[in-house]
Amino acid sequence: MQFSNQEVSNLYKHIGTQVKKARELKGMTQLSLSLEMGYKSVSLVSAAELYTDGKHFNIEHLYKISKVLDVNMEYFWV
Numbered sequence: 652m653q654f655s656n657q658e659v660s661n662l663y664k665h666i667g668t669q670v671k672k673a674r675e676l677k678g679m680t681q682l683s684l685s686l687e688m689g690y691k692s693v694s695l696v697s698a699a700e701l702y703t704d705g706k707h708f709n710i711e712h713l714y715k716i717s718k719v720l721d722v723n724m725e726y727f728w729v
Contacts, residue, residue: 667700669727670708673720674700680690687719698725 674684674696681696688696698706708716708727717724 659687660702663699666708666713666727668701669729670696670713670716671700673716673722673726677720679720684716684719688715 674681679687682693682699684714685691685693685696690696695706695712698704699708699712713724717726
């Protein structure tokens with residue numbers, strides 16, 4: 652089975668949108684989420700939420716985000 656680059660891009664964009672939605676529902680800024688995840692910069696969160704320049708969240712990021720925002724990881728895929 653083949654998967655197009657567009658399909659994968661759409662998945663990353665969807666996950667980024669879900670992270671942003673969950674973050675905003677918790678009243679957190681990108682910076683506060685980044686700091687809670689142990690990063691000193693907002694660059695990862697800001698780029699990955701929008702899938703800028705191919706930057707995306709990996710499983711470790713999503714695990715940390717789910718803990719910080721108190722959501723199940725499956726939330727990011729639905």
